[in-house]
Amino acid sequence: MMSKGVLVDVTRCIGCRSCMVACKTWNDLPAKKTTFSNTWDSPGKMDADTWTVVNSYVIEEDDQVKWRFVKKQCMHCNEPACESACFTHAFVKTQEGAVIYKPTVLNKDYCVGCRYCMIACPFDVPKFQWEKAFPYVQKCKFCYERLQEGLEPACVTACPTGALQFGDREELLAEARKRIDSNPNYYKKIYGEKEYGGTSWMYISDVPFEQIGFKEDVSQKSIPSYTWDVLKWTPFIFFGWGAVLTALRAYTKRRAEVHNEEEMFAPVEKE
Amino acid sequence: MQNDRKWRFKITPFRMILILFVLIAAAAALYRFVYGLGAVTNLSDEWPWGLWIGFDLLCGIALAGGGFSTALIVQVLHKDKYLPIVRAALLTSLIGYIIALVSLFLDIGRWFNFWRPFFYWGYHSVLFEVFWCIALYTTIQILEFGDIFFERVHCPSLKKILGVLMTPLLIIGIVLPTLHQSSLGSLYIVAVDKLYPLWWSMIIPFFFVWSAFFLGPAMVTIEGTLAARTYKREPETDLYSSLTKVTLWMLIIYFIVKMGDLAYRGVFGMAFNGSYESNMFLIEMIVFVLLPIFMYATPSIRNKLSGVLTASILVVVGVVFNRMNVVFTGMAKSVGGSYFPSIWEWLITIGMWSALVLIYCFVVENFPILPKEEHVSHSGKPFGTGFHA
Helix, strand or coil: CCCEEEEEEHHHCCCCCHHHHHHHHHCCCCCCCCCCCCCCCCCCCCECCECCEEEEEEEEECCEEEEEEEEECCCCECCCHHHHHCCCCCEEECCCCCEEECCCCCCCCCCCCCCHHHHHCCCCCCEECCCCCCCCEECCCCCHHHHHCCCCCHHHHHCCCCCEEEEEHHHHHHHHHHHHHHCCCCCCCCECCCHHHCECEEEECCCCHHHHCCCCCCCCCCHHHHHHHHHCCHHHHHHHHHHHHHHHHHHCCCCCCCCCHHHHEECCCCC | CCCCCCCCCCCCHHHHHHHHHHHHHHHHHHHHHHHCHHHHCCCCCCCCCCHHHHHHHHHHHHHCCHHHHHHHHHHHCCCHHHHHHHHHHHHHHHHHHHHHHHHHHHHCCCHHHCCHHHHCCCCCCHHHHHHHHHHHHHHHHHHHHHHHHHHHCCCHHHHHHHHHHHHHHHHHHHHHHHHHHHHHHHHHHHHCCCCCCCCCCCCHHHHHHHHHHHHHHHHHHHHHHHHHHHCCCCCCHHHHHHHHHHHHHHHHHHHHHHHHHHHHCCCHHHHHCCCHHHHHHHHHHHHHHHHHHHHHHCHHHHCCHHHHHHHHHHHHHHHHHHHHHHHHHHHHHHHCCCCCCCHHHHHHHHHHHHHHHHHHHHHHHHCCCEECHHHCCCCCCCCCCCCCC
16 A cells, blocks of 8 residues: 555645544544634644644735644654654554554553653654543544545545645655646745655645744654664674673783672661 | 671651651652642643653763762772772662652653563664663662672572672673663654754763763762761762862863864854853853863862862762753753643652662661771861761
8 A cells, every 4th residue: 555645735724624623523532622812823732632733824925914824733754753762662654654553452552651752753743641640642643544444534524625635645745746836836845745754744835834833944864763873883882892891801800909898898877 | 797687777857857758759659640640740742751751860860870980990990999989889879770760650651551661672762772771770780789788688699699690790780871871862862953952962872971971980979978977987088089080081071072063063153142052051061061170180179078079069960950951951942831840740859869868878877888997098087067867
């Protein structure tokens, strides 16, 4: 199976937030009481029960004011930082492209709750069930069950404007390139094509990504490859350093003095 | 020894207070295990790691670095004159690691799953290496301590077995902390583009293991002085000032590599851009690296107990300051939100460090840890004032 993806065309999003409702409904996530916000941004942040949000940005250019709405969720990296950071390998990148907790019943409960995935994620996506006694890390699952049935994610189905397009990642990349090449209004970049080694979810926009909440100029190398550059030395350090120490200990073997340690130390008395 | 088999532990008012702290912390920890992290901590999605990981675990392990640096100096390089401090260093290190493990256990959300990494290998995770090394090294330290334990609790056959095992234990007992002290730094390599560039580096593992190592002699100096005051003994000032040679050269190399790394990555100028991060970085470098270098390099300062002690405190506080900068200062800008530990996080932390003091006192009063007084040169007048634990 080809790895799937979603292309988000920011120019087509009207900020209706149907995707958020569809996500909550399909995944049976409880509603959260929000507060009024005059920026169309509420609730603004993802949390353990809110796996996607639509953020709004007001961009002033000369005498023009642009409203832009950007759906945020897990980017489903090709080489996920969260997967590599997990010391029980609880997260996996499935062949469909979804980054999820290992889906089989047997492997479901690997998570220790250490939250290193939250430190590792370059997009700050994984969220923790803080209020639970035995919490899990939660985030968008790319509607993995739907993908397996050949359906598109719930949010994509719900999108009324075609801002979200589901398909094979390679085909979506071609489509994105076609759109930004044929229309000069587009900012010439596909966010997610190369960022941190590429992601399954990709964005195109008519305003610079910097202005709609994305970090530009980020590494094009995947985060797991950074870590591996260091970790791969572990066995060499273990045996190499161990050999050096053994040699040094033998070489400097106690020469003149032989200490009787039992005679040297004693318990002390507290007066 | 043989004629004195009773366990002793004198209760002083100060120790009563420490015991109270431990009891409060135990109650708070119980509450946390039942009701979850959200109920007791101020941690959030922006700040998934806080005081327990940042201070108790990262600093606890670093401060326990005295164990492996002393082991390297005494057991591998056979610098026999430092033999008198080796057991005290091992003891503090062992208790430090137990505290780190306890705080890790407190901090993981699904604590009943703590054993998972032993069986499900996420070997591509730095945390996996840290977890294994810390677990194995704590075991090894317990075995090393067993050698001392069986001097007090007589069991010649077990002591003999441990004696045979001692060389490989000692070697692995240096290799493992070298690996995980550096890996504690490597943990933050994933935070590329998140951790402020003054601290993020591909060689952050080197900085962590190097600083944990040079912190060792400084920590031994502080512990030794505290123990000397508590038990009205002669502090081993000669040893401490002679140990500063190690720390001095390592500090100088640390500083040079740090500057070289900044220049290599082209972020040297960021140290002077006037931001909060740059100011914290300058404090770290000037007060906690350059100042101790100067103090250790000056014979009139390092040969006096007050001088060597002050410089050592700067080194130790400096390493803690560095870890805090990595965990908090350097991450603040990219994660947003604010974090200050809750009263419960503080109480549990205070309780754990109180437990460290109590266990240390109990062990040195009942086991042969500190050198017999006649092995210490009687050059100055005995210490009798100040700190009474």
